[in-house]
Amino acid sequence: MDKKYQKLLLSIGLDLVGLIPIPFIDVVWAPLSAFILTRMYAGAKGKIAGLISFIEEIIPFSDVIPTFTMLWIYTNYIEKTGDEVSKFQSFKDSK
Template sequence: MTKKYKKLILSILLDLIGIIPIPFIDVLWAPLSSYLISKMYKGKQGKVAAIISFIEEAIPFLDIIPTFTIMWFYSHVIKKEEVEEIIMF
């Protein structure tokens, strides 16, 4: 299994933790998820993802959004397509 797919599995697991509907956990999870996503995805995109993750986890009922998995998809599918498109021109 490649590093890319290990990161996908980790992203899914972290999103599942974020869905746990216990308010006390949300208070702890919001800053932790923000920190983790900033370490998983470096640079500007990691910083933006950290802010989005914190807001998403801190606001009630937004926990269902799979921020880590969306970020993985953006990094490994969408951004990859943009790079390939630039190379072809």
């Protein structure tokens, strides 16, 4: 299996862990999920997602947002599409 899709499966699994409705687990999971996100996705996007994940997991009943999976989609599709658009714009402007 491609490494990209292994990361997707891991992201889905980690999002499912975040759905466990036990308050004590949220207290432990919030900083752990933030740490894991910063390690899975380097740079500013990992740090920002880690902060969002921490806040989302620590606030009761708000842990339904699939932060890991959303960041995977952003990294693999949205960010790459933006790069292609900016390359096209640079090419267009150079003419």
